[in-house]
Amino acid sequence: QVQLVESGGGLVQAGGSLRLSCAASxxxxxxxxxxxxxxxxxxxxxxxxxxTWSGGATYYADSVKGRFTISRDNAKNTVYLQMNSLKxxxxxxxxxAANPLGQNMDNIRRYNYWGQGTQVTVSS
Numbered sequence: 001q002v003q004l005v006e007s008g009g010g011l012v013q014a015g016g017s018l019r020l021s022c023a024a025s026x027x028x029x030x031x032x033x034x035x036x037x038x039x040x041x042x043x044x045x046x047x048x049x050x051x052t053w054s055g056g057a058t059y060y061a062d063s064v065k066g067r068f069t070i071s072r073d074n075a076k077n078t079v080y081l082q083m084n085s086l087k088x089x090x091x092x093x094x095x096x097a098a099n100p101l102g103q104n105m106d107n108i109r110r111y112n113y114w115g116q117g118t119q120v121t122v123s124s
Contacts, residue, residue, distance in 0.1 A: 002027030002113050004096045009118030012086055016122075020081040022096030022115060030054075030074035033102030035111060036081045038092035038120075045095065049081060050105035059105050064090075088124040093117040 008020040020036065035050035049070040050059040058070050069082040079096060097111035104110045 002029070002032070002098055004098060004113055004115035006094065006096045006115045006118040009094060009120045011121045011123065014086060014088055014122055014124050016086050017082070017084045018086065018120060020083065020094055020096075020118060020120075022079040022081075024077045024079075024098070028074075029072070029077040029079070029098070031100070032113075033099035033105055033110075034070075034072060034079045035059075035097050035099065035105060036070065036079075037095045037097060037108065037111075038090075039095070039117075040089075040092040043092075045108060047106045047108065048094070050099075051079065052105070053102050061106075083120070086120075086122045088122050091120060091122045093119050 003026045005023050036048040037045050039045040051070045055072050067085045072079045095117045096115040098113040099110045
């Protein structure tokens, strides 16, 4: 069973950048479609971005298109989320998740494995 650990969160001013990492253990990440979700206080967990097992296709929520970039390094068993031009409304806990079938990449129900999350706080 794959275990996921996120890192790279923190406090940043609006307009700044952060890069999140998701390291996997106990399994081969290349078998999974991977995604980032986020959850702000009092809100439901929402889709942010996803990438297919090969990295050949990526998907983004409209709210982050043009600002966030997802990538993966299967040799390092790691997925990344580069976040630029951060806004106050990007403040949330960010979760990495693995999708065994690599289908319906924006559907939270397709993700079986989750990390513990990393806090991103953007000050206005």
